[in-house]
Amino acid sequence: MDEFVQSLRHPFPPSVWKQWIRQLLPSLCWKCGGVLGGKTYHDPASPFLCLSCLKELPWMDSQYHCRQCGNRTAEPDRLRCSECMEEVWDLYESRSGFEYTDLIRDWILRLKFYGQEHLAPLLGRLLALNFQNNNWLEKYDSVVPIPLHSSRLRKRGFNQSLLLTHHFSKNLVEYTHPIFPHWLRRTRATRPQTELPLAERLVNLDNAFAASPEVQNRSILLLDDVMTTGSTLNAAARCLLDAGADKVGALVLCRRMWDASDNLYGEA
Numbered sequence: 001m002d003e004f005v006q007s008l009r010h011p012f013p014p015s016v017w018k019q020w021i022r023q024l025l026p027s028l029c030w031k032c033g034g035v036l037g038g039k040t041y042h043d044p045a046s047p048f049l050c051l052s053c054l055k056e057l058p059w060m061d062s063q064y065h066c067r068q069c070g071n072r073t074a075e076p077d078r079l080r081c082s083e084c085m086e087e088v089w090d091l092y093e094s095r096s097g098f099e100y101t102d103l104i105r106d107w108i109l110r111l112k113f114y115g116q117e118h119l120a121p122l123l124g125r126l127l128a129l130n131f132q133n134n135n136w137l138e139k140y141d142s143v144v145p146i147p148l149h150s151s152r153l154r155k156r157g158f159n160q161s162l163l164l165t166h167h168f169s170k171n172l173v174e175y176t177h178p179i180f181p182h183w184l185r186r187t188r189a190t191r192p193q194t195e196l197p198l199a200e201r202l203v204n205l206d207n208a209f210a211a212s213p214e215v216q217n218r219s220i221l222l223l224d225d226v227m228t229t230g231s232t233l234n235a236a237a238r239c240l241l242d243a244g245a246d247k248v249g250a251l252v253l254c255r256r257m258w259d260a261s262d263n264l265y266g267e268a
């Protein structure tokens, strides 16, 4: 019986009859199983995590990160960390909602590789929680999700970045920027940067994107699920700037953090 009740916890109950039965049961915290109250899975205001689980999430501190690469820093308000001091990126800035811990990684893998698209609204909502009553988004006038190449899109059936962007935007109370998925496309399938040796990494993303002329004079926020090296987002920013965009920043759900002594490329 316990297992049956567990199976009704969102985000796992996709079938209609389970959703109907769920109306009769209290909502449980997605992480710890504690009772949340009367909200249901389909209620956009459903909290889905209890307050203590929400507090335990690896929220990114808006001050303690490198403005250029988004990596965690020891001191607040660093324009560039020691790792990226040598190089000026095309991205105006990078920011993430969360650190890439095992918990967030599990959610993202389930969304991307196990077809659990119903996680997208919850993750988009979590990312939006970072920006309520916050004017950081004001400097951008449009949002562009990082596109997938058509071959990968066919295989996966959806672009997780587009889904996240949609639900992120939908959950913002004050700023709703229009989303333009067609402004950027992948011209060829590239291998993940983390799988390649340095020499190949440097050329892997050359001309990997193409931008629409509509980007001219726009301030664009790129949105993606995970940032590891930042090279994909930076290549996308370069392409948009070449096409006439005014400014391009990046926002990701989570970023892999590392210290200078860590092996950054140890894990995808």
Ligand SMILES: [Zn+2]
Pocket (backbone or CB within 6 Å): 029, 030, 031, 032, 033, 034, 049, 050, 051, 052, 053, 054
């Ligand atoms: Zn909980």
Ligand SMILES: [Zn+2]
Pocket (backbone or CB within 6 Å): 066, 067, 068, 069, 070, 071, 080, 081, 082, 083, 084, 085
């Ligand atoms: Zn940096």
